[in-house]
Amino acid sequence: MAKITYITHDNKNHTIEVQNGLTVMEGAVQNDIPGIDADCGGGMACATCHVYVKEEWFDKLPTKEDGEEDMLDMAFEPKKNSRLSCQLTVSDELDGLIVNIPSKQG
Amino acid sequence: MKKTDALIIGAGPTGLFTAHQLKLIGLDCEIVDNLDKIGGQCIELYPDKPIYDIPAVPECTGEELTNNLINQIKPFDIKFHLNERVDEVKKENDQWYVKTSNGTTFLTPNVIIAGGVGSFEPRKFPVKDCEKFENKSIFYSVKNKKIFEGKIVTIFGGGDSALDWAVELSKNSKVNLVHRREDFRGAQATVNQVYELAKEGKIDLLTKYQMTAIEGDQQLVGIDIKNDDEEVKNLKTDYALGFFGLIMKLGPIADWGLNIDKKTISVDTEKFETNQKGIYAIGDICNYPGKLKLILSGFHEGALAARACFKLARPNEKYRFEFTTTSSNLLKRLGKKE
Numbered sequence: 001m002a003k004i005t006y007i008t009h010d011n012k013n014h015t016i017e018v019q020n021g022l023t024v025m026e027g028a029v030q031n032d033i034p035g036i037d038a039d040c041g042g043g044m045a046c047a048t049c050h051v052y053v054k055e056e057w058f059d060k061l062p063t064k065e066d067g068e069e070d071m072l073d074m075a076f077e078p079k080k081n082s083r084l085s086c087q088l089t090v091s092d093e094l095d096g097l098i099v100n101i102p103s104k105q106g
Numbered sequence: 107m108k109k110t111d112a113l114i115i116g117a118g119p120t121g122l123f124t125a126h127q128l129k130l131i132g133l134d135c136e137i138v139d140n141l142d143k144i145g146g147q148c149i150e151l152y153p154d155k156p157i158y159d160i161p162a163v164p165e166c167t168g169e170e171l172t173n174n175l176i177n178q179i180k181p182f183d184i185k186f187h188l189n190e191r192v193d194e195v196k197k198e199n200d201q202w203y204v205k206t207s208n209g210t211t212f213l214t215p216n217v218i219i220a221g222g223v224g225s226f227e228p229r230k231f232p233v234k235d236c237e238k239f240e241n242k243s244i245f246y247s248v249k250n251k252k253i254f255e256g257k258i259v260t261i262f263g264g265g266d267s268a269l270d271w272a273v274e275l276s277k278n279s280k281v282n283l284v285h286r287r288e289d290f291r292g293a294q295a296t297v298n299q300v301y302e303l304a305k306e307g308k309i310d311l312l313t314k315y316q317m318t319a320i321e322g323d324q325q326l327v328g329i330d331i332k333n334d335d336e337e338v339k340n341l342k343t344d345y346a347l348g349f350f351g352l353i354m355k356l357g358p359i360a361d362w363g364l365n366i367d368k369k370t371i372s373v374d375t376e377k378f379e380t381n382q383k384g385i386y387a388i389g390d391i392c393n394y395p396g397k398l399k400l401i402l403s404g405f406h407e408g409a410l411a412a413r414a415c416f417k418l419a420r421p422n423e424k425y426r427f428e429f430t431t432t433s434s435n436l437l438k439r440l441g442k443k444e
Contacts, residue, residue, distance in 0.1 A: 037369075039223045039353075039354050040147070040151055041399055043151070043155065045147075045151040045152050045155070046151060046353070047351075048353065069287065069289065070264075070291040073263065073264050073265065073285075073286060073287070073291065073350065073351075074229055074350045074351040074353075076229070076232055077232045077316075078286055078316075079334075080334050105353075106353035
């Protein structure tokens with residue numbers, strides 16, 4: 001279990017306990033947090049679950065697999081701290097993670 | 107105006123198998139899709155990715171699944187209208203009048219929406235005011251490359267489309283290629299070619315930059331690009347081309363008077379009919395208690411919607427349930443029996 005804070009574009013904080021094994025994307029979708037579309041359902045095929053990871057967390061996350069950076073090329077306003085939330089699997093280590101959701105996904 | 111028993115919107119796996127089911131029970135149908143090819147998400151998003159949960163198919167890629175479905179409907183004559191988006195659906199007496207972006211019109215008692223998450227459209231520049239220049243100085247695809255001759259063209263993106271057009275347009279234009287990182291995801295041979303052209307000074311390569319602003323009144327004159335270290339560069343340019351792939355947008359479906367919740371359409375689970383009689387929604391785009399967004403669910407939903415279409419297309423006939431193993435009617439339609 002990990003507490004994850006999603007900050008939506010209107011600057012609202014949504015802190016949610018997400019079960020280990022789910023992805024950060026699933027945590028958002030299952031709890032109706034707006035701004036994460038996840039059109040492809042977690043297949044790393046659409047870049048509509050794009051989030052910005054708080055700087056202090058970015059280096060603690062597992063590194064990007066092949067293909068994630070390619071998909072991020074297509075995301076809406078990608079930055080250095082961009083990740084696809086479908087590729088972030090929740091574990092105890094992610095307790096306290098903060099992600100910002102972009103103004104839109106495309 | 108084309109008349110058909112059922113019009114299917116979407117040529118993904120669900121739409122294709124539903125066409126099979128309609129033809130099998132003796133109805134005709136036509137299929138419209140906004141993409142330039144058959145296969146929907148399977149072909150656009152994951153042609154090479156293996157799928158493991160198609161019943162009786164232990165493993166196949168999106169492309170293989172699409173090809174198998176195309177083979178399965180080979181016995182039937184089904185008209186596809188590709189590169190066309192359905193823009194309008196309205197009631198005309200007890201039929202539906204349907205019009206596409208190319209002006210093709212249909213009159214049909216049944217419209218089956220198998221539209222996935224909507225139609226695929228190019229992803230656009232996030233910068234304000236880009237819309238104003240769209241199809242004038244800003245493009246997301248190239249229809250007529252002649253207009254770029256002797257001009258400055260700035261291309262954004264790191265995939266094959268961006269690289270291919272950078273190479274091609276560098277023959278007759280001054281080309282800037284801007285990409286958000288140093289790695290390109292296009293074919294290695296093309297990447298090498300771009301580096302070669304950059305060395306020769308034919309392409310100006312600007313990596314780790316993204317567009318932040320545009321300038322111009324009627325015509326684009328320049329753009330600002332910024333890198334990760336917040337350094338801004340101004341480029342003079344006549345045209346900007348963006349190649350960021352496709353995104354799915356619900357589009358005009360939202361205007362047809364259907365019950366839409368979170369980009370999906372509510373249906374019943376008997377006919378997969380929407381709140382409008384004769385309009386059905388199947389596959390990823392439909393929603394009902396317990397809905398699973400799996401390809402196999404789309405097949406089931408399509409089979410049931412096809413039977414519902416029969417009632418409206420042949421009001422004076424009775425639908426008889428038959429198996430392909432034993433029915434000579436069905437075997438004849440499949441071309442397996444004289």
